[in-house]
Amino acid sequence: MPSKITNGAHHIGLTVPNLNNTRSFFMETLGFEQLGEVPDYPAAFLSDGAIMLTLWQAENPDVAIPFDRKNVIGLHHFALKVADSTSLDETYEKLKDAEGVEIEFAPEPLGGGATRHMMCYIPGGIRMEIIAPAA
Numbered sequence: 001m002p003s004k005i006t007n008g009a010h011h012i013g014l015t016v017p018n019l020n021n022t023r024s025f026f027m028e029t030l031g032f033e034q035l036g037e038v039p040d041y042p043a044a045f046l047s048d049g050a051i052m053l054t055l056w057q058a059e060n061p062d063v064a065i066p067f068d069r070k071n072v073i074g075l076h077h078f079a080l081k082v083a084d085s086t087s088l089d090e091t092y093e094k095l096k097d098a099e100g101v102e103i104e105f106a107p108e109p110l111g112g113g114a115t116r117h118m119m120c121y122i123p124g125g126i127r128m129e130i131i132a133p134a135a
Contacts, residue, residue, distance in 0.1 A: 011045075011052035012078050016124040017061035019044060021100060025123045026053060029098045030080075030091075048080070067125045077119065077127035085116050088132035092118050095130075099123070107132075 016022040026032040032046040058064045100123030114134035
């Protein structure tokens with residue numbers, strides 16, 4: 001068996017229609033911190049301490065093609081991990097009232113097992129999963 005070449009994810013880069021709205025969502029709703037930005041690009045770099053998100057402002061959001069997980073090759077969704085099932089339920093409560101968030105489904109068992117997850121669309125329409133691994 002070949003040795004591992006990679007060692008986990010470094011960051012996820014997302015193009016968004018409104019950089020300020022999406023940045024605010026991650027910082028104010030999920031507690032991410034801003035590590036830096038490039039105002040001329042524009043881009044913002046955020047982290048929860050485990051993963052970095054790079055948010056890129058779409059050049060012309062009015063004509064940008066919205067996210068379509070079933071018909072576009074590429075990102076289907078991204079998943080963020082929480083500590084436990086209680087944290088998942090608390091996060092769901094925050095997200096269901098967050099501006100610009102659309103809940104796809106509330107926390108439920110994943111594949112009938114002890115791991116639980118939920119799915120939503122963040123401001124800008126990108127699909128995000130929140131997952132609480134089994135203890």
